[in-house]
Amino acid sequence: MRIILLGPPGAGKGTQAERITNDFKIPHISTGDIFRYNIKNNTELGKLAKQYIDKGLLVPDAVTNKIVEDRLSKDDCKNGFLLDGYPRNVSQAESLEKFLANENLKIDHVLNIIVDRDSLVERLSGRRVCPSCGATYHVVTKPPKIEGICDKCGEKLIQRTDDNIESVLKRLEVYEDETKPLIEYYSKTNLIRNIDGNKPVNEVYNDIQALIGDDK
Ligand code: AP5
Ligand code: MG
Numbered sequence: 016m017r018i019i020l021l022g023p024p025g026a027g028k029g030t031q032a033e034r035i036t037n038d039f040k041i042p043h044i045s046t047g048d049i050f051r052y053n054i055k056n057n058t059e060l061g062k063l064a065k066q067y068i069d070k071g072l073l074v075p076d077a078v079t080n081k082i083v084e085d086r087l088s089k090d091d092c093k094n095g096f097l098l099d100g101y102p103r104n105v106s107q108a109e110s111l112e113k114f115l116a117n118e119n120l121k122i123d124h125v126l127n128i129i130v131d132r133d134s135l136v137e138r139l140s141g142r143r144v145c146p147s148c149g150a151t152y153h154v155v156t157k158p159p160k161i162e163g164i165c166d167k168c169g170e171k172l173i174q175r176t177d178d179n180i181e182s183v184l185k186r187l188e189v190y191e192d193e194t195k196p197l198i199e200y201y202s203k204t205n206l207i208r209n210i211d212g213n214k215p216v217n218e219v220y221n222d223i224q225a226l227i228g229d230d231k
Contacts, residue, residue, distance in 0.1 A: 016095040031126075031220060039095065046079055050064040104194060125201040126207075131213060136183060141154040142174070146173050148170070150166070
């Protein structure tokens with residue numbers, strides 16, 4: 016099963032991706048996570064990506080496309096994969112299409128998670144993440160058992176450097192200008208399905224399962 020998760024910043028892509036990939040036993044490929052891993056480890060890629068991410072801008076396509084192609088060429092992607100946060104503009108979508116066509120592969124589902132703008136801002140402002148295991152929390156809707164501490168590994172939680180209000184607003188603007196046109200792009204292939212992401216996490220997941228569950 017090959018899935019693309021579309022949706023604005025804070026739509027719940029990462030949250031739903033974790034469940035889908037556990038269920039379908041396919042790798043979760045998040046370009047944002049790959050960049051953050053490289054930033055944490057101070058690699059050359061990390062240094063470059065940080066300049067864009069902190070400002071809420073997209074990392075250049077040539078860099079991002081190459082990372083995804085390398086990742087999709089790994090053995091664990093042979094039985095499928097889930098892309099979270101990629102493609103993010105039409106040029107990336109075209110690049111992915113070319114790559115997959117060369118490999119004789121096709122995307123099965125494009126899931127577009129839709130959430131109200133006010134909720135997106137609330138979700139991102141209140142999000143806390145574990146720098147060690149990557150678990151995601153929210154100060155109001157999904158607080159950890161002990162304030163500021165990861166339930167899973169005991170690490171101190173942090174706020175992502177791009178979850179400040181200035182970067183959040185920029186990310187939403189970039190989404191409108193560059194990523195939203197992908198909805199039309201994938202409508203042409205009849206692959207896209209809209210998901211109401213305003214519902215509670217479990218309900219959103221039930222809706223996703225209803226759409227893709229039979230393909231397992
Ligand atoms: P990326 O990491 O992809 O961030 P994003 O797209 O902005 O999305 P988020 O990860 O912020 O949100 P999400 O949809 O995963 O929501 P989550 O599940 O965490 O990208 C970051 C940056 O990297 C980009 O700005 C760019 O600079 C760069 N980049 C990445 N990919 C790129 C690409 N392809 N090309 C170029 N540059 C790229 O949930 C959010 C919060 O809401 C959490 O607190 C969660 O607990 C809560 N929540 C989730 N679901 C619900 C629900 N149903 N109800 C209530 N609360 C919920
Ligand atoms: Mg995410």
